[in-house]
Amino acid sequence: MSRAYNFCAGPATLPESVLQQAREEMLDWRGTGMSVMEMSHRSDEFVEIAENAEQDLRELAGISDDYAVLFMQGGASSQFSAIPLNLLGDKSSADYVNTGIWSKKAIAEAKRFGDVQVVASAEASGFASIPDVADWQTNPDAAYLHYTPNETIGGLEFDFIPETGSVPLVADMSSTMLSRPMDFSRFGLIYAGAQKNIGPSGLVVVIVRKDLLGKARKEAPTMLNYQVIADNGSMYNTPATYSWYLAGLVFKWLKAQGGVEAMGRINERKARKLYDFIDTSDFYANPIEPRFRSWMNVPFTLADDALNGDFLKGADARGLLNLKGHRSVGGMRASIYNAMPEAGVDALIHYMAEFAKERG
């Protein structure tokens, strides 16, 4: 078939032009006679690729020199351990906000390394709303406060950055990174698994304020020690070079689209279209409080779960792929990251309308 519209939550669709460039350069990067994946990570060529990617990311996200940008391995899940191992320091506890499944995973892992206070939870709302900040039981002496700006599975997204005073703010941005403008100077550390808005899986980007480095616990594996990774330009060992290169191509593509300001406008429009359609329909529903609906991951249910199978079959036949919701939530989920063209959202809405008319 031709290129499908792939609504997978991650690994996710990539810009077609990025894949085309990767294809063209696969056997010979710019006359070197080598694929990027065959290059020494210490070669001039790869170092240039790596540095360009970092520079483009800094420009796109507006990251100052006060921050180190790390290209690590092991996914966001490895960061669930790395964060307490590196940031607890001599503090006795850290604050966590629970807004869904990914928050819970981060909390469970952090508890293995220190005292974790869940200072706010969306559980009472069925994970359909962000708890009012006025009610958060934060600890001014916490080592950091961790939250999940966008819950990939639940489709619950913060529309604000929490104010934590002198407590460093730590955020799992895996599914929202670079999807809209954000003031990164508000954060102590952010991390993002690449396989949603950045590139292929096997790479996790960590952006950490330099004054937070150097406090790793002695039992931290060296490969999870931010100071070591920063001191070595993310090349303490061989990094995931090909994923890094592809992330660089995605960053270039984002700049060509007009950066995160332009992406934010497009993403808001894509999301609004889809939610508006869902809200005006009697057949589809989304449970999230409108203000906190994710721009990136749109879960929705059909009026009758017995029709789910037929809905998915029809979608597949039209090249609208991977719409099945996460097993913990059920129903459907359309992930509409940066690389999902607006035409893909239009095609999805068109099919949803058609299906509702025929089967609703």
Added chain:
Amino acid sequence: MSRAYNFCAGPATLPESVLQQAREEMLDWRGTGMSVMEMSHRSDEFVEIAENAEQDLRELAGISDDYAVLFMQGGASSQFSAIPLNLLGDKSSADYVNTGIWSKKAIAEAKRFGDVQVVASAEASGFASIPDVADWQTNPDAAYLHYTPNETIGGLEFDFIPETGSVPLVADMSSTMLSRPMDFSRFGLIYAGAQKNIGPSGLVVVIVRKDLLGKARKEAPTMLNYQVIADNGSMYNTPATYSWYLAGLVFKWLKAQGGVEAMGRINERKARKLYDFIDTSDFYANPIEPRFRSWMNVPFTLADDALNGDFLKGADARGLLNLKGHRSVGGMRASIYNAMPEAGVDALIHYMAEFAKERG
């Protein structure tokens, strides 16, 4: 330029046919309308790719069902931590053999987690020979014995598998994996960073005897816990899917070449040619005891170090790339992994002869 002969120690050259297939499938894997790197790791398509890769690796290496095969992230360097964290269990110490730079790195990291006994060292020979097994001061109650069958930097390779009785044998096979037949049933655990003989960086293959699972220390990060990774088919989190796919293509290529028996014959011939040439030359030298010379990494020096720059420049001009030795050793190093064609070794020898004649 056309494809060069790339002698890089890793990331390293890959079979051209593998890169060609990856190129062809880049935008659309078998009519799915998706690149493999855009596929959900839980999709039927990717699960098939992943399982085929594991099955092919098991066939190639003769791995029985007594072993779990894990596709992890973080490189061999992460395993330097994972091994003591998982295998020390209730034992008080582990034995390590020091044969060079990679052994030393494994030793340094293990010391952070437990009591390490260096039971043999090649230091007295200037890392030019493997210490006689009769002199190893092994501990019959060690949690495991760790060694490095092939030192990528020094070019020192074991031509035997040490006998350790009931003590599990653990081996860093990053640069020798699948290069020759080996009796894997002799090992408790082997690991190999992919970027030499398996595929792109960002993937590390771990093969572990199942009875060694389930002993992880409570402070082990979950992503380094072999039991968790094994229980989840290496998909506890999103694995490095594209690297896994490429490894699968390399395994298929290896099978088509005749498997590790055929590769062993070819690799021995390639290595012998190069060492024979070095030994018959007055201009080039390799310091390793012949019996323990690596089939994969061939370090050599020129009679006059002042000529190194010119040698490398001439090599580059002929498309013989990345021959510069590791900074800790100096001189040259030709890494001649599985994917380096015999014609590449012939071209290197031809150039070396020419250079020695003109400049020697």
